[in-house]
Amino acid sequence: MSQTPTADQLRNRLVDEILAEHRMPAAVERAMRTVPRDAFLPGLELESAYTDQAVTIKDNPGKPLPLSCASVPSVVAMMLEQLDISAGDDILEIGAGTGYNAALLAEIADRGSVTTVDIDPDVALHARTRLNANGYEHVTVIERNGLLGAPENAPYDKIIATVGVWDIPAAWWDQLKDGGRLVLPLRWRGQTRSVALTRRSNQLVSDSMELCGFVPIIGQNGEKTAPLNADDTIRVHYDEDQDLDPDALTATLQAGAPALEVPSAQRVGGEEPFDGVWLRATASDDRVCRLEVTPQALEQELLRKPVMPVRSPVLVEGGSLAYMTLTREGADPERPFRLGAAAYGPRAEELARDLVAHIDAWGSDRLAVPQMTVTPDDKTSAAGHTISKPESRITLAY
Numbered sequence: 001m002s003q004t005p006t007a008d009q010l011r012n013r014l015v016d017e018i019l020a021e022h023r024m025p026a027a028v029e030r031a032m033r034t035v036p037r038d039a040f041l042p043g044l045e046l047e048s049a050y051t052d053q054a055v056t057i058k059d060n061p062g063k064p065l066p067l068s069c070a071s072v073p074s075v076v077a078m079m080l081e082q083l084d085i086s087a088g089d090d091i092l093e094i095g096a097g098t099g100y101n102a103a104l105l106a107e108i109a110d111r112g113s114v115t116t117v118d119i120d121p122d123v124a125l126h127a128r129t130r131l132n133a134n135g136y137e138h139v140t141v142i143e144r145n146g147l148l149g150a151p152e153n154a155p156y157d158k159i160i161a162t163v164g165v166w167d168i169p170a171a172w173w174d175q176l177k178d179g180g181r182l183v184l185p186l187r188w189r190g191q192t193r194s195v196a197l198t199r200r201s202n203q204l205v206s207d208s209m210e211l212c213g214f215v216p217i218i219g220q221n222g223e224k225t226a227p228l229n230a231d232d233t234i235r236v237h238y239d240e241d242q243d244l245d246p247d248a249l250t251a252t253l254q255a256g257a258p259a260l261e262v263p264s265a266q267r268v269g270g271e272e273p274f275d276g277v278w279l280r281a282t283a284s285d286d287r288v289c290r291l292e293v294t295p296q297a298l299e300q301e302l303l304r305k306p307v308m309p310v311r312s313p314v315l316v317e318g319g320s321l322a323y324m325t326l327t328r329e330g331a332d333p334e335r336p337f338r339l340g341a342a343a344y345g346p347r348a349e350e351l352a353r354d355l356v357a358h359i360d361a362w363g364s365d366r367l368a369v370p371q372m373t374v375t376p377d378d379k380t381s382a383a384g385h386t387i388s389k390p391e392s393r394i395t396l397a398y
Helices: 007-021 026-034 073-083 100-109 121-133 170-175 246-254 276-282 295-299 348-363
Strands: 055-058 068-070 090-094 113-118 140-143 156-161 176-188 191-200 203-211 223-227 234-239 260-268 288-293 312-317 320-328 337-344 371-375 385-388 393-397
Touching: 007 026, 007 073, 026 073, 026 100, 073 100, 073 156, 073 176, 073 191, 073 203, 090 100, 100 113, 100 121, 113 121, 121 140, 156 170, 170 176, 191 276, 191 371, 223 246, 234 246, 234 312, 246 320, 260 320, 260 348, 276 288, 276 312, 276 348, 312 348, 320 348, 337 348
Parallel strands: 090 113, 090 156, 113 140, 156 176
Antiparallel strands: 055 068, 176 191, 191 203, 203 371, 223 234, 234 288, 260 337, 288 312, 312 320, 320 337, 371 393, 385 393
């Protein structure tokens, strides 16, 4: 009769599974084998605590995303690698969550300090309680709007955000040491990337960028959503600096004309990622948004199926739009799918060909990642394509 695995066995098994798929620095591995994730998720089945999945700890009634959750362990490990902590570092975490990530930070920083901030009193109390119960009384937990940081313990060697951030607050600049490192799930043009940035005087310069998804921080409202049909089953998500005409787009889709389809030259395998198309498009094109199509809209065949119905890159201009599609073609068994564009509206052909150009540009170097340079104002500029936000300017260049 087999014995039920212990928490230690399950924790080590999870770390082994992550290591089989991803790199993990030795200090991060030690911390993840040491800190009991189950102790920060009381009431959850032991097996579930050590599965590579997110766990909701507080719902957000009426909203599609939870208010707070425990992040996917492999994503936690990835972001800790990006943060590149040294023993003795002073660290600020934005988004306390369960307290688990703060405990990991404390293990890795060793003789340093960890301050974690959360706007929600229940979440902050949960983190404080769990940290105390597991020997991390020295971690500072503050109930506060994370956009304000924690000036009382600044400056910091490292700042990490565990919530989606649309703009980099001026307060974080003030609290990060020159030469310090900021890792955050940054949102622009409908996508989210975990970006690792090093401060160089009045610039933040990236050296790592990974696809991820996080609950958005409370208090930043630069992202907008517009329904494109009466049933609200087709939506476009866009940034406040983008000029959209939802009524014109709605009229285009209501007209019921078939999609104009343009294939690209790029094929992909069944497990091959192609999110880099979205990333590359944002480095040169301000028309990039996110299209969301619900299962109901697909069942009603209101439009050609997007490559990823819930979150597809789309080019939008006036009453026209073009988004990515995936078509199975049997000619190449290694890469049986062809990427392409489906477009609607008076400028359908132009937008479709522009999107295909982005796809083909990605295909010329599929692993390429742009360098991001962030400045707090207009006084310092970097070469590349710039996206301006209220508190920062983001420049992307390949």
